[in-house]
Amino acid sequence: EEKTYSLPAWLIASFWESVALQETCFLSDYYIWKINVDETPMEKEIASLHRMEFQFSDIFYFCRKGFEAIVEDEVTQRFSSEELVSWNLLTRTNVNFHYVSLRLTVVWVIGVIVRYCFLLPLRFTLAAIGITSMIVGTTVVGQLPNSSLKNYLSEVVHLTCSRILVRALSGTIHYHNKENKPQKGGICVANHTSPIDAIILTNDGCYAMVGQVHGGLMGVIQRATVKACPHVWFERSEIKDRHLVTKRLREHVADKNKLPILIFPEGTCINNTSVMMFKKGSFEIGGTIYPVAIKYDPQFGDAFWNSSKYNIVSYLLRIMTSWAIVCHVWYMPPMVRKDGEDAVQFANRVRSAIARQGGLTELPWDGGLKRAKVKDSFKEEQQKNYSKMLVRNGSQGSLSAGTESD
Amino acid sequence: SGAKPISHSQITRLYSRFTSLDKGENGTLSREDFQRIPELAINPLGDRIINAFFSEGEDQVNFRGFMRTLAHFRPIEDNEKSKDQNGPEPLNSRSNKLHFAFRLYDLDKDDKISRDELLQVLRMMVGVNISDEQLGSIADRTIQEADQDGDCAISFAEFVKVLEKVDVEQKMSIRFLH
Numbered sequence: 001e002e003k004t005y006s007l008p009a010w011l012i013a014s015f016w017e018s019v020a021l022q023e024t025c026f027l028s029d030y031y032i033w034k035i036n037v038d039e040t041p042m043e044k045e046i047a048s049l050h051r052m053e054f055q056f057s058d059i060f061y062f063c064r065k066g067f068e069a070i071v072e073d074e075v076t077q078r079f080s081s082e083e084l085v086s087w088n089l090l091t092r093t094n095v096n097f098h099y100v101s102l103r104l105t106v107v108w109v110i111g112v113i114v115r116y117c118f119l120l121p122l123r124f125t126l127a128a129i130g131i132t133s134m135i136v137g138t139t140v141v142g143q144l145p146n147s148s149l150k151n152y153l154s155e156v157v158h159l160t161c162s163r164i165l166v167r168a169l170s171g172t173i174h175y176h177n178k179e180n181k182p183q184k185g186g187i188c189v190a191n192h193t194s195p196i197d198a199i200i201l202t203n204d205g206c207y208a209m210v211g212q213v214h215g216g217l218m219g220v221i222q223r224a225t226v227k228a229c230p231h232v233w234f235e236r237s238e239i240k241d242r243h244l245v246t247k248r249l250r251e252h253v254a255d256k257n258k259l260p261i262l263i264f265p266e267g268t269c270i271n272n273t274s275v276m277m278f279k280k281g282s283f284e285i286g287g288t289i290y291p292v293a294i295k296y297d298p299q300f301g302d303a304f305w306n307s308s309k310y311n312i313v314s315y316l317l318r319i320m321t322s323w324a325i326v327c328h329v330w331y332m333p334p335m336v337r338k339d340g341e342d343a344v345q346f347a348n349r350v351r352s353a354i355a356r357q358g359g360l361t362e363l364p365w366d367g368g369l370k371r372a373k374v375k376d377s378f379k380e381e382q383q384k385n386y387s388k389m390l391v392r393n394g395s396q397g398s399l400s401a402g403t404e405s406d
Numbered sequence: 407s408g409a410k411p412i413s414h415s416q417i418t419r420l421y422s423r424f425t426s427l428d429k430g431e432n433g434t435l436s437r438e439d440f441q442r443i444p445e446l447a448i449n450p451l452g453d454r455i456i457n458a459f460f461s462e463g464e465d466q467v468n469f470r471g472f473m474r475t476l477a478h479f480r481p482i483e484d485n486e487k488s489k490d491q492n493g494p495e496p497l498n499s500r501s502n503k504l505h506f507a508f509r510l511y512d513l514d515k516d517d518k519i520s521r522d523e524l525l526q527v528l529r530m531m532v533g534v535n536i537s538d539e540q541l542g543s544i545a546d547r548t549i550q551e552a553d554q555d556g557d558c559a560i561s562f563a564e565f566v567k568v569l570e571k572v573d574v575e576q577k578m579s580i581r582f583l584h
Contacts, residue, residue, distance in 0.1 A: 045577070053547070054528065054544050055548075056552070056560075056565060056568055057572045057574075059451060059507060060507065060574070060578055062531065063451065063455060064577060064578060064579075065449060066446055066452060066455040067580055069445035069446040069449070070446060070476070071420070072423070073443050075445065076442065076443060076444075365444060369444050373441070374444040374448055379448040379452075379533075380533055382449070383450050383531065383532055383533030383534075386450070387532040387533065387535035387536050388535075390532065
């Protein structure tokens, strides 16, 4: 007996079928991709025959490592969107798209219509309202003389407009451990995935933004908001002067009445699967650091901005035609620099805490590798380690083969 | 041929990798495209490895060439499933893996590893940490031990003999998780 479905039931059935299919079709492809990286350290592999002398086979180790990096490396994958195990019905995240069934394709087409024809205009309108209110509101508040009333109104305007903008992205944000929210006079640091990270955080509190002055619409917003609230905007020429930057930030942090500053120490957008090296500058200012971990749920949309592939306008278009932006924000207990700890160690400690909380991997690589070449010192270190192995016994061809030194 | 054909998914994934490395989006990779991989750029033998992809005088490699070079690193187990003795030897046979390694040493392609060529590779791997004299004596000893016909250079046959006890299959293979 043939079952006939009403349209809504058919949609639901298709959706469910697509979910079930994901498990079988895409999962196996994903795991075939991963290579089994041999983690044997160089010392163990090359010295395995107990002879600390050069052998022709020594190059095999470097050769294999080189080819492993060509097939799959830890770094460059972080500068493009995360590969998903199961498809979220957005073609942009389906690299291996192959036709599965008519029903799935129809569901996808309906999805496209809903996203582009209904959600996008609605969101665009909301965003326009949000941005306009922000500019007008902060300009009006900026006219007031400095007082606690002004501060209060500025907070209201910022929070309200932030909330409108989050609605404009269909954002669902889960805040955890609100008791650890950044306090005045502190520095809030978070991992960086997208320009909307700032809106995610200002939706729940007020921060003093730090950044470079831009032109265009962004510049208008920056000039308006700084009248109402002491954001720290730098001219392009100023931002190259590290001492000037540190000095201004220090002054801001020293004033315990000022809002906590918000900094993204990675310096660039990473794809939300890992945390790369933090620039030590933010950790030299002093003051209390409030770490925050932000993790986006990739099932509903891809928040990562691949700035080498998309400009800001096409990025915003992609964001506004996703299903939603769902993310988790964890406020973490404040951290201060310990005695005897330098800025780099402190930065790494904070970074580990953020990575652990957000379930991200830590990478000893600099986000700057998105555009710049890697430093030679890494290669020199490998060469040094290999040399140590070659001349560890002090001489080659030692008669007592197999003796371990030290 | 004697090898199990590479699976469709693996080709798709490697093509996806190829295109992600191809920043110029012209269907070929240049040496700069490879250099952009940090883990490869810091590899002491990085330049030699990259060179292995490019034919004589060429500075672009297409996907076919990319796959051909990568094929040397397929595990040998893949071959055992279909023992066809009549086909050409697969690229990932033990002999071809050794030949690949031999060519990393033999820059001038005269089928011999000379003292100079060995010194060049040694210098790449140790950087500035070992003196010329010490490196020279390491090279001399290595050649002396392997050289059988007394021409102070290592031929491919001598190379294979020296490495006969080494597990080439394991050290020169990349495995996908199954």
